[in-house]
Amino acid sequence: MQYDVIVIGGGVIGCSIARELSRYAGKIALFEREEDVCEGTSKANSGIVHGGYDAAPGTWKAKMNVAGSKMMAALAKELDIDYKQNGSVVVAFSEDGIPHLKELLAQGVANGVEGLEILYGEDCQKLIPNLSDDVVALLNVPSGGIVCPFSLTYAMADNAAVNGVEFCFETEVTGIEKAEEGYVIATNRGTFTTRAVVNAAGVYSDVFHNMVSEKKIHITPRRGQYCLMDKVVGGLVKQTIFQLPTKLGKGVLVTPTAHGNLMIGPNAENLEDKEAVFTTAEGLEDIIRRASLSVKSLPTRQIITSFAGLRAHGDQHDFVLGEPEDAPYFFDAAAIESPGLSSAPAIGVYIAELAAEKLELAKKENFVAERHIAKAFHQMTSEERKAAIAENPAYGNIICRCETVTEAEIVDAIHRPVGAKSLDGIKRRTRTGMGRCQAGFCTPKVTEILRRELGLDYEEITKTGKGSEILDHRNKEVAGK
Amino acid sequence: MKTSVVIVGGGPAGLAAAVSCYDAGVKDILILERDNCLGGILNQCIHNGFGLHTFKEELTGPEYAARYVAMAAEREIPYKLNTMVLNIEPQADGTKLVTAVNTEGLMEITAEAVVLAMGCRERPRGALNIPGFRPAGIYSAGTAQRFVNIDGVMPGKRVVILGSGDIGLIMARRMTLEGAKVLAVAELMPYSGGLKRNIVQCLNDYDIPLKLSTTVTKIHGQKHLTGVTLQKVDERRRPIPGTEEYYDCDTLLLSCGLLPENELSSQAGVQLSPVTSGPVVTSSLETSVPGVFACGNVLHVHDLVDYVSAEASTAGKHAAEYVCNPDHTEARKLRLRTEGGARYTVPVYAEPEKMEPQLKVYFRVGDVYKNAVLTVSALLPDGERKELSRKKKNVMAPGEMEQVFLKKDDLLPLPAGSEIIVKVEGNA
CATH class of the missing domain: 2.60.40 (Immunoglobulin-like)
Known part of the structure; x- marks a missing residue:
């Protein structure tokens, strides 16, 4: 089958590029090895829209971060993404840190970040009452924000699908070869030919790049561990609190999430294993210890879950964007680590424009720019709730009691253009099971809904795709089931 | 909509409270139950051992529940199923506005008194912060119990259980009876958190080892659980290096404590105890919000349902008194405190003038x-x-x-x- 573009990788970068490519007339597919989008780094990161002060001026990181974060508010409206501009701060615990804050300020100004200022002494605690008394100065970044990385990825995927992008799941790319025109992509599901390739494969982007280019790149999976806390302490701080960055990154942060939880993390561990998304006792202890420095009292008793993600750190310390000299029609969006989420909208536009120009694809007239989902029940007013239930009684059936998610929302998540097929897919789309009981009560109910809507047997219900079946076998026959 | 008493939860606590409230003379009661039948968690507790105190005989969970369901039915106490209470808001006139939802719509009920009987939830893996992957195959014991006993599906064949709370012990036996191999029950503390009789009847009788001062320190398997590492802990509950033992298993059940589910209570302004996570109550089982009562596992986690029923009867009776007696002036309160090994008391306040003999x-x-x-x-x-x-x-x-x-x-x-x-x- 001949494609114009095959995008490898269904993370936030791949989905953003796919969505931007879908503005053009062409045959476009996205290949993802997992059963859903948002299964790698995009599902396990800080969810921060960075101001853009951190990256050295002139780098891709600086350009894409500033451009991407400026696009975020409009994109959030256009695609129904959970986004808040809550502001962020970088704190210094001693006078020694102040020159570093000033450097960041100057760098931010050079990158075009607006509204930066340094506060000293008590003004810091005035801005953030629960800030540690040890903080002597901070860089205030009012343009900083928080975004739900799941909702951003799903929204762009849905919108891309509506605009004609073909999503191929459980499709693992095993080889890429140059052909007379374009490339031949080998996968576990056969081979495909395409005029152009986009490499948005996260921690694996070096593998695919190196298949076609002699100018090798190397990616170090850099693990970050996180703890998420109950919503009851989500209001501990309003802003995202960073400590001064180090060589290994932006350091451990304390932040509210777009959904009102409190989150701490990440640490930074350089690994070689690209699948090492597990937490460790040492890592979790480390982030708790370091996050405790930023605030007066960290409510560790309210931890409801912990997780780890891998950042795709490139040896050259910057994103790798565009065509390698020796591999025309192959477009890298490689080595995307922080601020990758913030940069995603801008990277999408940049790569799609490059590819479209090269392939001479014309803009479509019938591109659907907006994507909307039904308002979440827990965000509705009483009047809206009444109306929603009157129209669809499934809105009156609460499935997830911790997050107040209804059957209607879960059914909707299953039947979206890129729909949920597993418990995790439903969780990340609707927050079912993301609350304090961590799916203890709703798992059996969601299992029933998945069975009904997708016609599956118990043994086919998965946590997150093949190999993660949650149930083993029937032990009794139940009347009516 | 108006009613004298709203009872939030139709499990053993809610049912007993409703029956005693009715018998104390207040017949205008509404039970709101979020599940599709009355009886609460008892419906999935198909083992026996319930009711020795209350009925002087040994019943299964569903049988015990059925007795109370029958008592409520005899009295024709109204109830609504599949109905979730979203909010309880104390009003200026002393009434409480209860907002609930079901497929028929959003209900606003003005009640003179409310009895909280929402029960508890299990402490999830995340709250234990066990390191490792996050694969399929890890369940809280109660979730697994529901799958096995109600839905008729088994989560796996080789099982390790962390935590020797009663549900964990009961599930060790149940999984064995259903054909799975239960390799071990690990308990962080140097003693079991469950009843002695459960250790004997559920573990010893089936040769399932109970490993005290032991915890899970690693989860293996990226997509599905393939094993766990158990490790001994010292007096400070820190893992002891060199004591790691790998268990090849596809299922890990967690029975690491129950937490009263008080988000509704909290929103309603009810003061909670940091020790029990349940409301601070008087000898009438009245919370810090006048006319709001609490009983059962939402108040504090019980070991036997018989005590839940007894406590709930008290709550129901006092809710009825609250409705019948328009004089709500505050009674004299004596504070109960603990010393030595006692962790908490329920109630926290005794009201000598109002209390029973x-x-x-x-x-x-x-x-x-x-x-x-x-x-x-x-x-x-x-x-x-x-x-x-x-x-x-x-x-x-x-x-x-x-x-x-x-x-x-x-x-x-x-x-x-x-x-x-x-x-x-x-x-x-």
């Missing part, structure tokens, strides 16, 4: 105590202590709920500002 006070100890002495004394405002009762017990353990009685006649003469001290001493 004899008040049952529930508490738990924080450690295993041998040759324990339980004393109750009054601490007078001038600092003088007056012993009210003294009792010896061979063993007291955290897994068993303890009780002690306070006499109205002892409390009535105490001057205002006196406190009641419940104290446990012994060899820990």
